[in-house]
Amino acid sequence: MKTLLEAIRPTTFIESDKLKKQLGIDLTIASETFQITGSFKFRAAYNLALNVPNDEIVTASSGNFGQALACACEILGKKGVVVMPETSAQVKINAVKGYGATVDLVDTKQVRREDRVQQILDTMPNAYRASAYDDSFVIDGNSTLGKEIANYKDFDAIIVPVGGGGLSSGIIKGLCEIGSSIKVYGAEPLLGNDASRSLQAGEIVANEIEPMTIADGARTLSLGKQNWAIIKDGIAGIIEVSDEKIAEAMRLYFGLANLKCEPTGALSFGAILENRDPFKDKKVCLIVSGGNVDTEVYRKILAG
Numbered sequence: 001m002k003t004l005l006e007a008i009r010p011t012t013f014i015e016s017d018k019l020k021k022q023l024g025i026d027l028t029i030a031s032e033t034f035q036i037t038g039s040f041k042f043r044a045a046y047n048l049a050l051n052v053p054n055d056e057i058v059t060a061s062s063g064n065f066g067q068a069l070a071c072a073c074e075i076l077g078k079k080g081v082v083v084m085p086e087t088s089a090q091v092k093i094n095a096v097k098g099y100g101a102t103v104d105l106v107d108t109k110q111v112r113r114e115d116r117v118q119q120i121l122d123t124m125p126n127a128y129r130a131s132a133y134d135d136s137f138v139i140d141g142n143s144t145l146g147k148e149i150a151n152y153k154d155f156d157a158i159i160v161p162v163g164g165g166g167l168s169s170g171i172i173k174g175l176c177e178i179g180s181s182i183k184v185y186g187a188e189p190l191l192g193n194d195a196s197r198s199l200q201a202g203e204i205v206a207n208e209i210e211p212m213t214i215a216d217g218a219r220t221l222s223l224g225k226q227n228w229a230i231i232k233d234g235i236a237g238i239i240e241v242s243d244e245k246i247a248e249a250m251r252l253y254f255g256l257a258n259l260k261c262e263p264t265g266a267l268s269f270g271a272i273l274e275n276r277d278p279f280k281d282k283k284v285c286l287i288v289s290g291g292n293v294d295t296e297v298y299r300k301i302l303a304g
Contacts, residue, residue, distance in 0.1 A: 001076070004047045004141060009035050011148050018256040023272060025279050029253075030149050030158075031288040033261055037095065039217075039290025040145055040167055041068035041132070047141030049076050054128035058120050059083070060113035062216050063092025064264075064290050065132035070101030081124070083116045089216060089262075089294045108210050133166030134224025142170025143177065149285050150180040156282040161267035161289045162186035162195045162238060163218035165227030171287075172234035182285075186231070186238040187271035189213035189246070194222050195231070196238040204228050214243045214301075217264030217290065241270035247301045248273055253288070254302060262293035263301070 014029040032040040045068035049057060058081045059069055066082035073080035080101035084093060085108045096103050106116045121127055131138065145167070149158060160168045168186050175182055188195050192211030198204050206222035213219060223231065249269035253259040268286040272279060 001050070004043070004050060004144065007036070007046050007075070008043050008144065011035070011145060013152055014257055014259065016257040019252070022252070022256060023276060025272065025276060026283045027272070028153060028155070028283070028285050029257060029259065029288055030145070030285050031259060031261070032145070033259065033265065033288055033291030037064070037068045037071045038292045039064040039068065040142060041065045041290070042071065043144055044132075044138035044141035044166060044170070045069040046072040046075070048130055048135060048137035049073055049078055051137050052128045054126060055079060056124055056127035057081070057130050058117055058124060058127045059130040059132060060117050061132050062219055063088045063096070064217055064292060066101070067092055067095040067099060067292070069130060070096045070099035073101060074099045081120055081127070083113050083120065085113065085210070087216070089292065089297065091294050092292055095292070131224060133164030133220075134226050136226060138166045139170045139173055139226060139230070142167050143174030145287070146171035146174025147178055150175055150178055150182060153283065153285070155182050155285045157183045157185060157236070157279060158285045158287065159185045159187050159239070159268035159271050160287045161215070161218060161264050162188040163264065164220040165195065165223040165231055167287070167289060168235060169227040169230040172230050176234070183236040184234065185236050185271065187241050187267035188238050189215045189218050189267065190240040190242045192218055192220065193240045194220070196240050198223055198228065199232070199235070199238055202232070215246055215264040215267055217262065218267065239271035239274055241267050241274055245270040245273045250301050251304065259288065260293070260298070261288045261291050265289045265291060
């Protein structure tokens with residue numbers, strides 16, 4: 001049985017002279033598109049599946065955590081059940097099924113994903129309820145990426161996509177554990193800006209409904225409680241990114257860095273496109289959190 005560090009792939013760092021020239025900023029991409037299952041979520045999912053004693057794990061996910069957990073369960077010989085919105089990218093639904101997990105599709109306008117998870121748990125009393133972000137095993141798994149980034153270069157800032165807060169809180173925790181002073185900024189969809197509003201209010205503020213941003217991996221109602229406890233004091237700021245800038249970032253990644261990423265993965269670059277002024281003369285790391293995007297969706301975005 002492999003440990004977490006033995007199981008994950010190191011992140012891929014990309015230095016694009018074309019991007020640096022176009023933006024006028026010293027940018028480095030930390031791409032998790034080549035991570036097992038195509039996103040950073042494998043770090044969290046494997047760490048969780050490895051450390052919980054339960055043989056059955058149930059979660060709700062728009063796709064990336066679901067397929068990462070499905071893969072981890074397959075590796076470790078456990079049973080995974082993933083509740084997914086009917087609007088999830090088909091490539092992600094197929095991937096979850098491909099790893100042998102059970103997929104339960106729900107209409108989120110009729111029933112909340114978490115409510116459906118509870119219904120399933122009522123029939124599986126020995127199963128572990130896994131959150132894609134609000135879980136200490138998830139945060140600890142994601143902290144490994146923060147440490148990798150800090151060991152690669154003496155960055156001034158890291159910009160990280162924010163949905164439920166699992167990655168951003170993990171990055172902050174990982175940096176704190178090694179005494180790094182790199183500033184961490186969150187990049188959040190403007191259409192689902194609960195984290196930004198929470199930071200302004202000083203407490204968790206939730207979206208009323210699941211936000212229909214193209215960044216499907218960030219369609220969360222609110223930050224997790226464990227994530228908020230770390231983010232509220234540890235994050236330097238949160239930048240709200242329009243869907244238009246997310247799409248533009250995806251096109252620039254493709255054209256200037258030869259990199260395919262999913263909409264949520266483009267949030268960090270989209271934050272630069274929204275406002276590059278705070279990052280001029282800084283060494284900046286842009287986290288691309290994943291590359292799992294439907295072919296047709298990707299084609300339409302590239303076509304503009």
